[in-house]
Amino acid sequence: MGSNSLHVLKGINFTAExxxxxxxxxxxxxxxxxxxxxxxxxDEADSGDYTLDGVPIKxxxxxxxAKYRNKFLGFIFQSFNLINYxxxxxxxxxxxxxxxxPRKERQVRAMKYLEQVGLKEWAHHLPSELSGGQKQRVAIxxxxxxxxxxxxxxxxxxxxxxxTSYEVMDLIQKIxxxxxxxxxxxxxxDIAHMCKRIIHLxxxxxxxxxxxxxxxxxxxx
Amino acid sequence: MFSRDSWxxxxxxxxxxxxxxxLSGFTVALGILIFVSLxxxxxxxxxxxxxxxxxxxxxxxxxxxxxxxxxxKGYKSNxxxxxxxxxxxxxxxxxxxxxxxxxxxxxxxxxxKYNNESNNYTTRAVSExxxxxxxxxxxxxxxxxxxxxxxxxxYAVIGRLVEKDLFGNEDAIxxxxxxxxxxxxxxxxxxxxxxxxxxxxxxxxxxxxxxxxKNTDKVNxxxxxxxxxxxxxxxxxFDKSLDNFLREKKYISPKDQNGIYIRNVMDQYEQNQQFxxxxxxxxxxxxxxTILAGIIGISNIMVFVVxxxxxxxxxxxxxxxxxxxxxxxxxxxxxxxxxxxxxxxxILGMAILSFMGDKLKxxxxxxxxxxxxxxxxxxxLLIVCGAIAGYIPARRASRIKPIVALRDD
Numbered sequence: 001m002g003s004n005s006l007h008v009l010k011g012i013n014f015t016a017e018x019x020x021x022x023x024x025x026x027x028x029x030x031x032x033x034x035x036x037x038x039x040x041x042x043d044e045a046d047s048g049d050y051t052l053d054g055v056p057i058k059x060x061x062x063x064x065x066a067k068y069r070n071k072f073l074g075f076i077f078q079s080f081n082l083i084n085y086x087x088x089x090x091x092x093x094x095x096x097x098x099x100x101x102p103r104k105e106r107q108v109r110a111m112k113y114l115e116q117v118g119l120k121e122w123a124h125h126l127p128s129e130l131s132g133g134q135k136q137r138v139a140i141x142x143x144x145x146x147x148x149x150x151x152x153x154x155x156x157x158x159x160x161x162x163x164t165s166y167e168v169m170d171l172i173q174k175i176x177x178x179x180x181x182x183x184x185x186x187x188x189x190d191i192a193h194m195c196k197r198i199i200h201l202x203x204x205x206x207x208x209x210x211x212x213x214x215x216x217x218x219x220x221x
Numbered sequence: 222m223f224s225r226d227s228w229x230x231x232x233x234x235x236x237x238x239x240x241x242x243x244l245s246g247f248t249v250a251l252g253i254l255i256f257v258s259l260x261x262x263x264x265x266x267x268x269x270x271x272x273x274x275x276x277x278x279x280x281x282x283x284x285x286x287x288x289x290x291x292x293x294k295g296y297k298s299n300x301x302x303x304x305x306x307x308x309x310x311x312x313x314x315x316x317x318x319x320x321x322x323x324x325x326x327x328x329x330x331x332x333x334k335y336n337n338e339s340n341n342y343t344t345r346a347v348s349e350x351x352x353x354x355x356x357x358x359x360x361x362x363x364x365x366x367x368x369x370x371x372x373x374x375x376y377a378v379i380g381r382l383v384e385k386d387l388f389g390n391e392d393a394i395x396x397x398x399x400x401x402x403x404x405x406x407x408x409x410x411x412x413x414x415x416x417x418x419x420x421x422x423x424x425x426x427x428x429x430x431x432x433x434x435k436n437t438d439k440v441n442x443x444x445x446x447x448x449x450x451x452x453x454x455x456x457x458x459f460d461k462s463l464d465n466f467l468r469e470k471k472y473i474s475p476k477d478q479n480g481i482y483i484r485n486v487m488d489q490y491e492q493n494q495q496f497x498x499x500x501x502x503x504x505x506x507x508x509x510x511t512i513l514a515g516i517i518g519i520s521n522i523m524v525f526v527v528x529x530x531x532x533x534x535x536x537x538x539x540x541x542x543x544x545x546x547x548x549x550x551x552x553x554x555x556x557x558x559x560x561x562x563x564x565x566x567x568i569l570g571m572a573i574l575s576f577m578g579d580k581l582k583x584x585x586x587x588x589x590x591x592x593x594x595x596x597x598x599x600x601x602l603l604i605v606c607g608a609i610a611g612y613i614p615a616r617r618a619s620r621i622k623p624i625v626a627l628r629d630d
Contacts, residue, residue, distance in 0.1 A: 042539060042624040062620060063543045070541020081536045081627060085237035098541040103226055146541070 008034045009045075010204040016183065016197075018149075021176040021214070023192035024185045026201035032185045033154060035201070039183065040073055040152045041065045053149045070098050074143030076153035080135040082127040088114060088138045089123040095146035113141040117171060133164035140171060144180070151175070151182040157191055163220075169194045170217035190215070231554045241529070242558055245522045249559045249603055250566030252515025256508045256599050257570025257591050263504030265574075265581070265589030270497040272587055274490050276414035280321070281354050282460065283484040284443040284467070293474035302471050302480055306431075306438040312445060315466060319447045319459045322350030325427045325440030331401035333423065335387040342383055344400055344423045346430030347444075354444050355413060357424075362394045362409030365426055369408075373428040377405035380420040381412045400425070403433055456487040515603050520610030523555055527614035534618050535626020544619035551615035552608055559607040563600040571596065 008031040016022050026032045037043035038050065041057065050057040052072055060068070074095075075081075082091045093110035101109070114123050117137040119130075127135055136156060143151050153172065157165035169191060176182050176196075184195055192198050193215045200208040235242050286302040309323050327346040332339055349365045351357075357364065360381060369376050377398060384393040384407075393407045405425060413419040431437050447459055464483055465475070473480035527534075534547055574589045581589075618626075 037624050040539075042627075043622060063545065066538060066541050066543040066546075069539060075539050077627065081532075081539070083533055083536055086233070090233070094537070095540040097226070097230065098537075098543075098546065100226075103229065142540070 008204050009038075012201075012204075012206055014199060014206065014209060016150075016181060018181050019176070019179050020197060021173070021182045021195045022184070023195035023198045024183060024201060025187060025189075025192045025198055026207075027187060029203075030201040031204040032187075032201050036152055036154050036183065036185045039150075040075060041069050042075075066098075070095060070146060072149045074146060074148040074151045076136070076139050076143050076151060076156045078155035078158040080127070080132075080139045080159070082135055082138060082142075084127050087124045087126055088119060088130065088141075091127070091138055092142045092145050095142065099146060110141070110145055113145050114138070116144075117141045131164075132160050133167055136160065136164075136168050137171060140168070140175070144175065149181060151180060153182065153184045155185055155187070157186065157188065165191065166217045166220040170221055173214070173217055227550065227553065231550060231557060234550070234554055235558065241522075241526055245519060245526070245555060245607070246558050246562035246565075248515060248518040248522060249607065250562040250569070252511055252518065252603055253563050253566035253596075253600050254570045254573075255511045256515075257567055257596050258573060258589075259504055259508040259511065260595065261570070261574035261577075261589035261591045262586055263501050263508075264591065265577070265586035266500055266504070267497045268587040268589075269582070269585040270493050272414075273493065274486070276356055276416075276419070277486065278354055278356060278446065279487045279490040280447050280449045280456070281486045282445040282447070282463065283326075283486070284445065284463075285482045285484065286442070287479045287481055289473055289477055290479040291474050291477050293477065294472050296472050302473065304440050304443055306440065308467075308470070309440065309443060311470065312443065312463070312466075316445075316459065316463065319451055319455070321446040321448050322348075322353060323446075324348040324351040324354065324444045326351070326442040326444055327427055327430050327440055329401070329430070333383070333387065333401075334399040335393075335396065338387045338389075340383075340386050342380075342421055342423055344377075344425055344430075346425050346427040348427055350446065351424070351444060353446055355415070355419070357411045357413055360410045360412050361392075362407070364409055364411070365424060370426040370428050373432045374426060375403065375405045375429055376408045376426065378409040378411055378424040379407055380422045381410060382417060382420040383423060384410050386421075453487060453491055456485065460485045460488070512599055512603060516606040516610070519559060519603065519607040523607065523611035524614050526555070527551060527611070527618045531618060531621065531626050535621070535623045538619075538623040539627065544616075547619035548612065548615045551618070552611055555611040556604060556608050559604045563604050567596050567600045 012035065024032045024035060034043065038045045041060065052068075057068065083094070086094070089107065089110050092113055093106040096106040096109060111120065111123060114120055117140055119134060119137055119141070122130060122134060127138070130138065156172065157168055160168060172182060172184065173194060184191070186192050193212055194217050195212070196214050197209070197211050199206055284304070286304055289296070289298055289300045289302065292298045304325070309325055313320055313323050324347050328343055329346070330341060330343050333342045333344070347365070348370050349367050352364045362378070364378055365376060368374070377400065379393060379398070387393070387398065388396070393410055396407050397404050398407060400423065427440060431439070445463070447456060451459065460483055464481070467473070467481055468475055471481065537547065571591060574591060577586070577589055579587060
């Protein structure tokens with residue numbers, strides 16, 4: 001997908017195909033979060049090329065980056081990053097607001113994704129009334145609401161216990177089964193093996209890039 | 222940016238962040254409220270100052286005789302100065318270019334009777350021109366005239382409250398009243414803005430009073446009305462030369478503080494206006510300071526609000542909010558709050574002022590008011606400054622990288 005030469009990442013070159021479920025693994029300081037932030041246009045690379053769905057991502061100003069993020073990318077964060085004064089439904093509808101989709105349609109679409117993550121009954125609850133796993137599912141629904149090309153998940157299970165982690169991974173796998181491209185950053189081996197491909201990072205370079213047999217999370221749930 | 226959708230988004234944000242809304246709204250409302258009240262009270266104070274004089278003419282001198290405190294030209298100290306009819310004529314003759322009218326004033330207090338009703342009133346013996354000095358307003362009948370004075374007529378012009386006290390609902394005109402044993406015909410009833418005391422007076426011709434008092438030619442005090450066109454400087458000069466003239470005529474030392482006293486109403490009025498002016502400046506400065514404090518307050522709150530929202534803004538940016546949308550939503554929200562609360566504070570302040578009306582007259586505040594244009598200007602100033610103060614941190618927040626904002630806990 002790109003190559004970089006900087007202090008954290010020192011030459012990374014890989015391509016992810018549509019529909020892939022890729023785990024980026026590495027110990028802390030290996031540069032995996034930095035890579036994800038660059039892929040997510042949350043951070044900027046000093047040099048290198050990055051092409052997303054045939055669009056070269058370069059010379060971005062803030063407005064352009066915001067539009068690309070909105071159109072191409074869905075984020076799932078370790079700490080969920082829901083807006084605490086908005087209900088689950090409103091959180092999910094927020095990316096659609098920035099796509100200038102009318103309110104009624106936003107609500108309908110957001111509800112559809114909430115249903116998909118199994119939280120229809122919780123639509124009008126505030127994040128503070130939800131459990132960690134539920135919050136992450138709301139975040140996943142929000143990431144999918146804008147129907148992005150790629151979902152980027154930064155340690156999506158980092159703040160969850162193992163049972164809840166498997167539930168979340170099960171959901172991610174199901175979303176991938178529908179044909180969505182997903183990149184998951186993790187340092188947990190079992191989570192990584194629930195993906196279809198693992199890229200091992202070490203000291204800013206790709207140590208190993210392997211296809212693996214996917215372990216279905218549903219068997220643990 | 223101003224679509225119905227973004228308004229909805231803003232209302233939701235306002236509704237769900239009550240503390241922040243309250244803080245910024247309260248600051249602005251309070252700032253405007255205090256500003257409006259202060260300016261209003263200052264204006265009320267000015268009204269009171271104006272009112273001290275508006276029931277009397279300002280182009281007037283009151284000349285009071287005194288008792289000398291130093292010997293002069295062979296006369297002993299401690300001599301009572303008295304004015305008589307010749308002094309009235311002399312003043313008129315010597316200062317004809319300044320003088321509009323001269324009237325004596327002889328006050329006597331005594332029992333006044335009508336049928337079974339009686340009461341003590343001050344009877345003021347004057348000439349017909351005294352009406353101008355007091356700005357006496359005739360309600361019915363007429364005031365004293367030149368003929369009355371010349372003929373020493375036993376006519377009386379009574380105050381509104383005298384009529385009310387003695388006559389009840391009866392009409393006093395052409396009735397006869399007994400003033401300290403002499404019978405006077407009521408020819409007029411007057412009112413006066415100077416208050417109840419002034420409406421409990423009775424005016425009679427001074428010549429009549431002199432006739433009753435053994436045909437004396439003495440007068441107590443002299444009231445001189447000068448031509449208004451001579452202005453303040455002219456009045457001061459006239460005051461000076463009139464003083465010199467009277468001191469010479471009555472053999473009073475120029476250095477004697479007690480022999481004679483001229484109350485220069487115009488001078489007093491000028492000083493009063495200056496005092497009111499200084500008060501207005503002080504009040505205005507404090508009011509301006511309040512607006513300034515309000516601006517600083519709202520700026521502080523805006524910085525705090527943006528800081529508090531940094532993470533939320535980061536999330537919004539990660540979800541695709543453009544910098545424009547971020548700045549727009551912060552500004553729209555803050556401007557909406559400051560406008561609503563500013564207008565609320567302004568209306569509340571003006572309502573308080575109009576409610577006060579005459580209620581604070583004992584504290585020298587009469588009909589406080591604020592110029593609507595000034596109130597609106599101050600409100601808009603605060604709103605605009607709040608928006609500018611909000612724009613700077615909002616712009617910074619919109620430029621911050623989402624990843625930095627997201628790490629901000």
